[in-house]
Amino acid sequence: MKDKFFNYIQELQNTITSKLEVIDGKAKFQEDLWKRPEGGGGRTRVIENGNVFEKGGVNISGVHGKLPNSMQQYFGVKDADFFACGLSLVLHPKNPMIPTVHANWRYFEMYDQNGTIVDQWFGGGQDLTPYYLFEEDAKHFHLTCKTACDKHNPEFYPKYKVRCDEYFYNSHRNESRGIGGLFFDYCKKSEDMSMQNWYDFVTEVGNSFLEAYVPIVEKRKNSNYTKTQRNWQEIRRGRYVEFNLVHDKGTLFGLKTNGRIESILMSLPPHVQWVYDHHPEPGSEEEKLIKVLQQPKNWV
Amino acid sequence: MKDKFFNYIQELQNTITSKLEVIDGKAKFQEDLWKRPEGGGGRTRVIENGNVFEKGGVNISGVHGKLPNSMQQYFGVKDADFFACGLSLVLHPKNPMIPTVHANWRYFEMYDQNGTIVDQWFGGGQDLTPYYLFEEDAKHFHLTCKTACDKHNPEFYPKYKVRCDEYFYNSHRNESRGIGGLFFDYCKKSEDMSMQNWYDFVTEVGNSFLEAYVPIVEKRKNSNYTKTQRNWQEIRRGRYVEFNLVHDKGTLFGLKTNGRIESILMSLPPHVQWVYDHHPEPGSEEEKLIKVLQQPKNWV
Numbered sequence: 275m276k277d278k279f280f281n282y283i284q285e286l287q288n289t290i291t292s293k294l295e296v297i298d299g300k301a302k303f304q305e306d307l308w309k310r311p312e313g314g315g316g317r318t319r320v321i322e323n324g325n326v327f328e329k330g331g332v333n334i335s336g337v338h339g340k341l342p343n344s345m346q347q348y349f350g351v352k353d354a355d356f357f358a359c360g361l362s363l364v365l366h367p368k369n370p371m372i373p374t375v376h377a378n379w380r381y382f383e384m385y386d387q388n389g390t391i392v393d394q395w396f397g398g399g400q401d402l403t404p405y406y407l408f409e410e411d412a413k414h415f416h417l418t419c420k421t422a423c424d425k426h427n428p429e430f431y432p433k434y435k436v437r438c439d440e441y442f443y444n445s446h447r448n449e450s451r452g453i454g455g456l457f458f459d460y461c462k463k464s465e466d467m468s469m470q471n472w473y474d475f476v477t478e479v480g481n482s483f484l485e486a487y488v489p490i491v492e493k494r495k496n497s498n499y500t501k502t503q504r505n506w507q508e509i510r511r512g513r514y515v516e517f518n519l520v521h522d523k524g525t526l527f528g529l530k531t532n533g534r535i536e537s538i539l540m541s542l543p544p545h546v547q548w549v550y551d552h553h554p555e556p557g558s559e560e561e562k563l564i565k566v567l568q569q570p571k572n573w574v
Numbered sequence: 575m576k577d578k579f580f581n582y583i584q585e586l587q588n589t590i591t592s593k594l595e596v597i598d599g600k601a602k603f604q605e606d607l608w609k610r611p612e613g614g615g616g617r618t619r620v621i622e623n624g625n626v627f628e629k630g631g632v633n634i635s636g637v638h639g640k641l642p643n644s645m646q647q648y649f650g651v652k653d654a655d656f657f658a659c660g661l662s663l664v665l666h667p668k669n670p671m672i673p674t675v676h677a678n679w680r681y682f683e684m685y686d687q688n689g690t691i692v693d694q695w696f697g698g699g700q701d702l703t704p705y706y707l708f709e710e711d712a713k714h715f716h717l718t719c720k721t722a723c724d725k726h727n728p729e730f731y732p733k734y735k736v737r738c739d740e741y742f743y744n745s746h747r748n749e750s751r752g753i754g755g756l757f758f759d760y761c762k763k764s765e766d767m768s769m770q771n772w773y774d775f776v777t778e779v780g781n782s783f784l785e786a787y788v789p790i791v792e793k794r795k796n797s798n799y800t801k802t803q804r805n806w807q808e809i810r811r812g813r814y815v816e817f818n819l820v821h822d823k824g825t826l827f828g829l830k831t832n833g834r835i836e837s838i839l840m841s842l843p844p845h846v847q848w849v850y851d852h853h854p855e856p857g858s859e860e861e862k863l864i865k866v867l868q869q870p871k872n873w874v
Contacts, residue, residue, distance in 0.1 A: 320850045446829040519819035529746040536851045548842035550620045
């Protein structure tokens with residue numbers, strides 16, 4: 275399973291970065307291969323200053339070895355070995371009419387002293403962070419997520435949609451980071467789902483990513499925008515930074531366990547603003563977005 | 575003591591904001607009074623888009639009531655009442671040749687069920703975050719800190735200088751946030767120091783702030799700078815954000831205990847950049863700064 279999934283994310287990284295380069299038409303992904311001293315490594319691909327993508331990363335990693343102390347505490351185990359691999363992506367488009375998107379698909383195995391698998395699970399999801407809210411875009415993204423989920427279990431979409439809203443929440447601002455999508459974790463073998471079933475589900479979601487996001491990019495990439503709208507995007511990107519640095523378990527985990535900093539923090543937006551006590555005008559498009567972030571909606 | 579120190583920081587806020595407005599010559603501090611539902615409140619003063627100061631805040635607060643659960647755990651006590659007051663300031667100048675400065679002076683009291691003081695202490699400090707390193711500025715700032723300390727105890731400056739280097743450290747980057755200054759906490763009654771002695775020391779440091787910082791601002795405020803130098807400043811500001819959101823106990827504490835978000839996050843810089851895997855040119859002024867941040871120096 276680990277080889278199969280690791281191969282899958284390598285191919286998916288190729289598929290996604292090729293497609294994004296075509297869409298961008300100008301910038302190419304810069305690739306960095308890195309090794310983890312304790313075992314494994316990754317292939318980071320970053321795009322910057324494109325026609326469409328101001329900054330983005332589509333990264334894979336596969337790491338293994340002794341479970342670090344901090345992770346032992348987190349999982350409540352001792353002296354285990356582990357393998358973890360995943361693909362993480364964040365795209366920050368230049369045009370404020372195009373949403374930022376984040377996705378992640380990952381697989382984890384833990385072993386006892388004899389090298390026998392004692393636990394294994396999938397996790398991941400994909401979610402959208404618009405600066406201006408186009409309801410048809412939100413519906414398209416969520417419908418694509420739902421269609422992928424429904425092929426496996428009609429309960430998955432409603433369940434993982436709510437988890438996504440709960441997870442990507444800036445509690446200190448009382449608002450969601452974005453308009454959500456899917457978030458799932460600890461997807462383990464059960465009566466209903468074998469690990470192969472979970473593999474089929476997670477790869478279904480992975481395969482749906484371009485279908486969920488690309489039509490939105492194509493529709494909005496030539497939209498006009500003003501300096502004021504661009505400022506609003508940069509202010510909202512500040513909330514993205516706040517979530518990732520204050521609340522996101524994956525980011526904090528990476529920062530505190532000596533992960534490759536540049537690969538972890540590639541998720542941070544290129545240009546960001548913090549304005550004291552900024553509030554959108556009543557009745558404005560900016561306020562309409564905030565209202566939805568304060569009260570997550572059902573899009574399909 | 576609490577009334578005396580609260581009066582002191584109110585006057586100090588007036589002194590500092592008046593002086594900074596004169597230096598800026600354009601922008602004025604905008605004042606927001608706020609109340610804490612559980613007791614107390616604050617006076618936030620923010621300056622934005624000035625000639626000299628791109629963004630800054632000089633805030634005081636005095637809060638009291640039941641010690642919140644999170645603080646009970648932190649201090650290892652149960653069901654106590656508390657009073658806390660302090661002045662916090664952060665100034666982000668526009669010109670990258672002027673350093674960002676941060677300072678904080680605070681006083682804390684804890685009470686038993688009869689309202690008797692069971693614990694009380696002072697804390698605080700002031701530290702400098704340059705974008706370009708002028709050794710004479712670093713020396714001036716540290717010498718002013720040392721002079722204030724030495725009037726009270728010759729051991730204070732070396733001790734609190736090292737604590738400052740240790741505290742304002744971005745462990746995930748293996749570098750200091752800036753070139754330090756002073757940091758002290760839990761300054762409690764001892765054989766050598768009464769609370770009045772600590773009051774005298776903390777107010778001495780508070781009174782030294784303008785002397786430590788203003789001459790540097792005056793010397794650098796008309797320096798020319800390039801777009802590249804400005805970009806460097808914005809990239810380094812990203813590290814400032816990383817420290818405040820990932821490591822700073824005060825900020826995280828505020829965010830997780832329902833503090834006034836806009837007063838807490840006024841510390842974040844106005845315009846910030848994150849560039850993937852950015853490294854300064856070998857031998858450049860930018861690299862010279864990084865080397866000092868990786869290996870704190872003695873300035874006096």
